[in-house]
Amino acid sequence: MAAYGAGFRVWSVPLLTIAVPLGFVVWAFPHGLAPLRAAGIVTGWLGCGLLLVSLLLMLREPRLANWLGGLERMYRWHHVTGVAAYVFLLLHPLALAAGNWQTSWVLAWHTLSPVEESWPVWSGWLGLLLLMIGLAATFAPSIRYGAWRWLHALLGIGVVIGLVHLILLGIDEPVLPILAIAAAILGWRLLRGDLGLGARPYIVATARKLTARSVEIVLRPLADPVTLSTGQFVLVAFRNGPVYRGCGEFHPFTISSIDGDGALHLAVKALGDCTSRMLSIEPGVAARVIGGFGSFLSEVSGAPQLWIAGGIGVTPFVALLNDGRLRHPARLLYLYRREDDATYLRELRQIAATDPNLTLQTIVTGDELPDIEGLLPDARELSGVECYLCEPPGLVGALKQVLSARGVAAQHIHFENFEFR
Template identity: 60%
Template sequence: MTILRNLSIPLLIVTCTVGLIWWAFPEGLSTARTMGIVLGWAGCGLLLASLLLMLRETWLAQWLGGLERMYQWHHWAGTTAYVLLLAHPLVLAADVWPNSRLLAWQTLSPFSQGWPIWAGLLSLLLLMFGLAATFIMRIPYQIWRMLHFGLGVGVLLGLVHLVLLGISEPVLPILGLAVSFLGWRLIRDDFGLAARPYVVGSVKPVAEDIVEITLKPLADPTAITPGQFVLVAFLGPTFRDCGEFHPFTVSSIGANHEICIAVKALGDCTRHIQSVEPDTMVRVHGAFGTFLADRPPTPQLWVAGGIGIIPFLALLRAGPVNQPTTFLYLYRTEVDAAFLQELRALANGDQQLSLKALATGDEAPDFNSLLSDTQGLAHYECYLCGPPGMVAALRKDLHNRGVTPHQIHFEKFDFR
């Protein structure tokens, strides 16, 4: 089952790419021209797969091994498509270069070829800006979203470029699929058609700049297992500037399907959410995430940094652990230590759970000394959730202690 899940996305990408090349393979042309055209179709196939991989549907995420995995492949497929599409006109120009440099230039020039080439060039430009933004994490989220929207327009323009060149097979079916995937993402995910209505029940401060919010379902509740996250949009006039969906891990699941999320003020919207009032309407989409799912019955190391405590808290609130578990909870200062008392009480009542909680200040934690009394770490499954710096340092440290990459599982709190 795991093998099938691991292979699902590569198979999808290969099917889209090879299928399209096979369908539209040009016959009777020179090798270079054939290659130029094949590069274009391969780019189209990758873009199509990349569009499918940005859909936020729980069933799709389950098939494809989780939303985070889908996003990683979405980025990879988009970037590779861009490189291939950039090479496509260059190889076509190179084909005629030995016979006529003027013809080579005219192949690339929108001034001699008109609208089809303008559409192709504009498409490449939009793809370039959108992709560049994907890899600059410091760019504000709203600007990133705008550039990413432009990327979608770029894909459509690329296909319009082919229609203007008079190629209808297989362009029209691809255009239909691309429009469906983009529309699906916009209407079901971004406008929230796939989400369910909830209402804020209570809001409780649990540490400095962190509130825990109870959400009550107003219709069929979302199915969630401990450790998963949901996408939540707060509605109403006060949330007009940040009403988009934000990912939050569910901190507990009540018997009557109430759920709790804990929100740390990490930016404008999450700061605004700190003062949300009971009875505010929200929409909840999900649940997603496989971070703590399918854990083997071997000893485990859990490391949480700051708000990264939430998936572990959800699991412990759902019941005792089933295997020896060393749990390291790191926070900056005592006022940041959300849920510490509750965690201590849970650990006291659970023989298998050993909790170490530590205020690290602004210093990077010294994992060598923190893990010095954990014997046989190389046989542990390790689960990490916290700031990217902490996760990166710890992965390196664990690796040096003989823990293999497939024993290390981590949840990113900053995917885009």
């Protein structure tokens, strides 16, 4: 049953990505039209289907994320389906114009030019423009998070306007039900995800400095606690305290341990404006928690393990170690810039000194990228080893490449990072 569940999670998003747009095409396939005009209609419906899938994949629901293989995986496919949808929707008017070119170049130009057309065509171009702006914001990491959120919201508005475009053209079925579904998804994300109506109430019990740029915050539940397993992460938004001023945004944090009463220990590193404020958080600050998410440590096998962590990425491994003594050998490669910047380093050294199954190797990288080739064990040592990576995305990619070159199959490389833009 566990293997079946894992297989379902692997194929769930690809099957959804294929089935929804193809279902639209099968329903609305144009018969008896010229090939280019038919292609224009087909690409439009493919784009609509992919947009609907992209909207679904941005929901922050723990149960949905578990079914679809994790929140991070959903966001990666959210980007892929969004870009693919934009490409198909851009091809839609181009194919229609190309079909009219054989009749008259003037008619072809009128098909493309919103100036020459009426509200139905204008609305289509407006929706496409909003999609383009929203996608551009997605791939612009230098934009501040607050501004990025508002720009990214244009994607949802673009979807709604695009569907209204079809209604203005006189296509009510199945557009009205699709518009209702899209509006429900957007409303669900706004109310439960962004405004936090689906979050559980907690309060900051204590906060202790881990390093100069990181802090461990203990959250005590005020109602039923969230359901979590070892190594998972939660989305947390902090409210204002007597001195502390919360930014009101949900950010992902990995849980380092869970107390018997449901209190959560989470590690926060100052990586931006919002997390930098959290260094001075105080007891009594109210918090809202959504979770848990993540599954890359949920099915740790009995094989020897190689853990590779960078900076704050060591937290899920700390959670696993805090959950009890290891039953199988594990080697932890912990990378950090400076020793005074290494989160949980003292705790890890204490555990390694008492747990014979844990081998701790610490690597000071400074401000340069580490030598991946020299860092990893050779192919002989990696034989039969399960590899778990929690690093920045660029470093995860480099590690996966070297591990693959040394004979580690993809199914034995497990990774987690927090790229939710």
